[in-house]
Amino acid sequence: MDVTQVLCMNGGNGDNSYSNNSLLPRKVISMTKPVIEDALTNLYRALNFPKTLLMADLGCSSGSNTFLVASELVKSIDKIRLQFGQDESAEILxxxxxxxxxxxxxxxxxxxxxxxxLAKQTIRNSSSPPCYFSGVPGSFYTRLFPKKSLHFVHSSYSLMWLSKVPEMTETNKGNIYMSATSPPSVIRAYRDQFQTDFSTFLKCRAEEVVTDGRMVLTILGRRSDDPSSKECCYVWDLLATALNHMVLEGLIEEEKLDSFNIPQYAPCAKEVRNEVEKEGSFTIDHLEVSDVNWDASTDHNLILSEEDNTHGYNMGKCMRSVAEPMISSHFGEAIIVEEVFERYTNIIKDRMSKEETSLINVTVSMTRKA
Ligand SMILES: C[S@@+](CC[C@H](N)C(=O)[O-])C[C@H]1O[C@@H](n2cnc3c(N)ncnc32)[C@H](O)[C@@H]1O
Structure with missing residues (x-):
């Protein structure tokens, strides 16, 4: 699988789009708002109230979450400059x-x-900060920006995606991800790939971020030291269950299933810290672990649109909007893909009705050293 060609969320604004099914990641972005605001306040002060701020959202996807991040960044900057009594807004790119x-x-x-x-939302009596956008296609495991050009980097729910499927010396039989039944060599291959990728990411950003620049990353992760623990593997284990049933019924070839592995690794906070310290260009200001329920609509503190409230939240559709391009590219026929997601959604619904299900987030805020 060539991850750069195959990995993407379902585009557009249709029923199966990421845009319409990404309440859970949206909630995670909202949860990390205080960490982002804190980092931006310290940045603003350290750079002595800059007139221009260049920021990047890495793995922005498309749809409402992309603009939620942008709006949080712009609103935070506006709030901070008023706190510091600055008359003029910084221009934001x-x-x-x-x-x-x-x-x-x-x-x-x-x-x-x-x-x-945005003009309507910014603080009353203040004109909205000038905000410009630029699209940057490419892998964040490569250089994307000129040297020392970025003041702030944000990324949410993207860095758990690896640059490639780890090279395995043994078959991950019956699994599509790390699992309790995966051979130890498979778990090692996943862990090694994460270490290589995350350290490459840090090296690239170290080149691009200015001294005192800030970076806030939220990664789908885990609390446990064990990379095959249920808290990070369950959601993919359930997809494997649906696929294994279809193998038993002769709808999918066994070899097809055995050759499919999800290019993802959910690190614990210690692994994130180790890589940042090993690479050495950034100081960690804050590192936290949080939980988000699969049923993101259960949190009443979150401001949801009317539609989100009335229809509840469907984790099956969220997972489809994330995994469909990968599944289609590997398993082909549209009819099979429909069947996979119908079964997967039913399994997810059943589990959610019987047990507490949540995802773990690791959020790290850091500063580029001099
Ligand atoms: C689950 S979505 C998260 C989107 C958005 N940040 C949010 O929180 O809703 C993960 C995004 O990361 C992108 N992604 C994965 N690997 C990437 C890479 N190497 N370089 C750039 N983007 C990547 C995917 O294409 C996808 O759009």
Whole structure:
């Protein structure tokens, strides 16, 4: 699998789009708002109230979450400059980055609407800060920006995706991810790939971020030291269950299943800290672990749209919007893909009705050293 060609969320605004099924990641972005605001306040002060701020959202996808991040960044900067008694807003340029298959067109079509909405939302009696956008297609495991050009980097729910499927010396039989039944060599291959990728990511960003620049990353992770623990593997184990049933019924070839592995690794906080310290260019200011229920609509503190409230939240559809391009590319026929997601959604619904199910987030805020 060539991850840069295959990995993307379902584009557009349709029923199965990421845009319409990403309440859970949206909730995670909202949860990390205080960490982002803190980092931006310290940045603003350290850079002595800059007139221009260049920011990047890496793995921005497309749809409402892309603009939620942008709006949080702009609103925070506006609030901070008022706190510091600055009359003039900084001009903000936000680079929106994702892999080339991402639906950038959908983003660009929504920019002017976002800018109009922003003018209404910014603090009363203050004109909204000038905000410009630029799309940056490419892998964040490569250099994306000129040296020392970025003041702030944000990324949410993207860095758990690896640059490639780990090279395995044994077959991960019956599994599509790390699992309790995966051979130890498979778990090692996943862990090694994460270490290589995350350290490459840090090296690239170290080149691009200015001294005192800040970076806030939220990664789908785990609390346990064990990379095959249920808290990070369960959601993919359930997809493997659906696929294994279809193998038993002769709908999918066994070899097809055995050759499919999800290019993802959910690290614990210790692994994130180790890689940052090993690479050495950033100081960790804050590292936290949080939980988010699969049923993101259960949190009443979150401001949801009317539609989110009335229809509840469907984790099956969220997972489809994330995994469908990968499943289609590997398993092919549309009819099989439909069947996979119908079964997967039913299994997820059943589990959610019987047990507490949540995902773990690792959020790290750091500063570029001199
Ligand atoms: C689950 S989505 C998260 C989107 C958005 N940040 C949010 O929180 O809703 C993960 C995004 O990361 C992108 N991604 C994965 N690997 C990437 C890479 N190497 N470089 C750039 N983007 C990547 C995917 O294409 C996808 O759009």
């Amino acid at each position: 936000i680079y929106l980055n994702d892999l080339p298959q991402n639906d950038f067109n959908n983003i660009f079509l929504s920019v002017s609407q976002f800018q109009k909405g």
